[in-house]
Amino acid sequence: MEEGKVTVRAVERALDILLCFTDANELTLTEIAVRVGLHKSTVYRLLASLEHKGFVIRDAESEKYKLGFRLWELSANLSQADDPAVVLLPEMERLRDMIGETISLYVRDGHERIRIQAVQSSQAIRRVAPVGVRLPLYVGASSKVLVAYADAEDRESLFSSPTWPVSIDQEAYERQLADIRASGFATSVEEREPGAAAVAAPILNRSGSMVAVLSVSGPANRLTVDKMKEHAAAIKDAAARMGKMVK
Amino acid sequence: MEEGKVTVRAVERALDILLCFTDANELTLTEIAVRVGLHKSTVYRLLASLEHKGFVIRDAESEKYKLGFRLWELSANLSQADDPAVVLLPEMERLRDMIGETISLYVRDGHERIRIQAVQSSQAIRRVAPVGVRLPLYVGASSKVLVAYADAEDRESLFSSPTWPVSIDQEAYERQLADIRASGFATSVEEREPGAAAVAAPILNRSGSMVAVLSVSGPANRLTVDKMKEHAAAIKDAAARMGKMVK
DNA sequence: AACACGGTTTCATTACGTGAAACCTATCGG
DNA sequence: CCGATAGGTTTCACGTAATGAAACCGTGTT
Incomplete structure (x- = not known):
């Protein structure tokens, strides 16, 4: 795999997870794991970080993950x-x-x-x-x-x-x-x-x-x-x- | 520091960087480094990942970092x-x-x-x-x-x-x-x-x-x-x- | 009961992210 | 014109921290 940029793997993976939500707005952990092709436990940890920072939340009733309020804050500032x-x-x-x-x-x-x-x-x-x-x-x-x-x-x-x-x-x-x-x-x-x-x-x-x-x-x-x-x-x-x- | 959740440091840091843009919409690498309290090179790599995935971009003229188009896609899907x-x-x-x-x-x-x-x-x-x-x-x-x-x-x-x-x-x-x-x-x-x-x-x-x-x-x-x-x-x-x- | 399906925790391994420091390139001011 | 500053980039050795496997837990479903 040719690179060209020095990137951070864990971060790119986390962002990939976020991007899953461009074509689905509620996903389970395992669904996400399949989409991004990573192990459940890896996705679990990445999701925990995303959730901790409010970029995703778990829907109260459906128990699924969805985008969090943090994105509202950010998109408000999108010039x-x-x-x-x-x-x-x-x-x-x-x-x-x-x-x-x-x-x-x-x-x-x-x-x-x-x-x-x-x-x-x-x-x-x-x-x-x-x-x-x-x-x-x-x-x-x-x-x-x-x-x-x-x-x-x-x-x-x-x-x-x-x-x-x-x-x-x-x-x-x-x-x-x-x-x-x-x-x-x-x-x-x-x-x-x-x-x-x-x-x-x-x-x-x-x-x-x-x-x-x-x-x-x-x-x-x-x-x-x-x-x-x-x-x-x-x-x-x-x-x-x-x-x-x-x- | 009490935890309670298993999170991924690099990811949390990257998200912190994103969150810098809630109260400033153009920042230089070094400004960000100061805000999040990390070394330049660390921020550089995290930013490279964010940029690679389109979450931040570098403004053509001001040469500063700002939020990227990926957030538009995501916020479109925010229910x-x-x-x-x-x-x-x-x-x-x-x-x-x-x-x-x-x-x-x-x-x-x-x-x-x-x-x-x-x-x-x-x-x-x-x-x-x-x-x-x-x-x-x-x-x-x-x-x-x-x-x-x-x-x-x-x-x-x-x-x-x-x-x-x-x-x-x-x-x-x-x-x-x-x-x-x-x-x-x-x-x-x-x-x-x-x-x-x-x-x-x-x-x-x-x-x-x-x-x-x-x-x-x-x-x-x-x-x-x-x-x-x-x-x-x-x-x-x-x-x-x-x-x-x-x- | 057995099974499937989500999520969570544990653990050993080492890849990977890290900070320091050097480097580059502009721009600025005397 | 030179040194200083500021912003960004690259390199490197080190050891943490991210990882995947596997086991585990709870809850349905058959």
Whole structure:
């Protein structure tokens, strides 16, 4: 396992436990142990620490663990200024008005992506994109960008994980990712949803790491090859500007 | 140092670091090191872990550390239904409208209490109670309730801790706590702040454990003995109702 | 009764987290 | 221009403290 940063194992494990609660809001100790792949007693001790500091609590009746009040305190202090979903919204609206299609913003979360922001096209036929949904990482333009711009070791662990479809021709897929990195955007036509097409580009901050992925999506029959090219240019341009707005 | 729970040192330290950001939203590594009382390199490693998991980030321009986007994800999943500060707010407003004084909600946090919610009296002369402040646990009506209803061993460790004022006559104090438990409320007149008085009662959930403490506070000259009695009745009533609303 | 399923405790082992100290790179002030 | 300061990073030897296995406890469930 390649590192690069000097981290503290116990802490990372504890944080992994916290992150379990992004897609489940009540878990038992053993469920958590399975999720993070650690021994019961290890999880027990880590949870005890998290509980002691108020980051998790045990629900009185269900006897299960859930997130604690400490996170309220912290999230109250989260400077909204750093949340891409907030900062980039105006810019996304500008882009939407310019090209007239639905604009989405995704971040990767483990083996999925989350749509953290979206502005809807105002056209009658349009892509409807609810905020907050989780989508698989192996289909769609945004997914491909998220994977293409992940760091190497991260990608490796993704591909070797049991959630990654074995049906994918890894050879061809890698070539596709290389193309995406070269061109700076990805496209998809009816990959995830029939009748839908999309163009996506990474938002890279000043230090060059990916903050999120921006996408234009709409009905496939409106997103012709020419239109896609136009959109790709527009979205790359917007993404570059956005990259300067976030850490 | 009395324990009682098997915790993981590194994790607790990391969480302490996170908690630094409740009262400051940008900190340098060394500032953090001072706050938590650890060596630079230790904090460095813990921060690296927190950063790696997205719980803190380094601001691009200020180069300081701040809370990361991961907390957004988590707080999105915080079941609002369990946060007393949210659930009980409407009820607190009702109470405020009824008796016309500032209503506060406190929880205990180690050797302090935190005001997790407050609704302000609309009178010209009033108690102004900002949410989020931390106050000592040895003065004020709310403090006394928080201590009185803590479990015995918890109280013991509190009293034997170095932060507990030695000046307190423990004998008399214990009697006072017993009275509070008997009557179900506590009062204070100019105990913590000159000119201010308060009445406080515990919010006990169905299983009988204390969730928070509710208090009425205002200028001492308005909170006469008679008024205090009225308020005590009102607040006990409200607290009882609230106790059924939370876990 | 036997079993499964959560949580808790104990214990031996050594990996891992730790603090000190050195180092690097800026920025500041005389 | 040089020394000082401050913030961050790396290295290293040491010994604690985190770990996994296994046993244990309580409570349902069959």
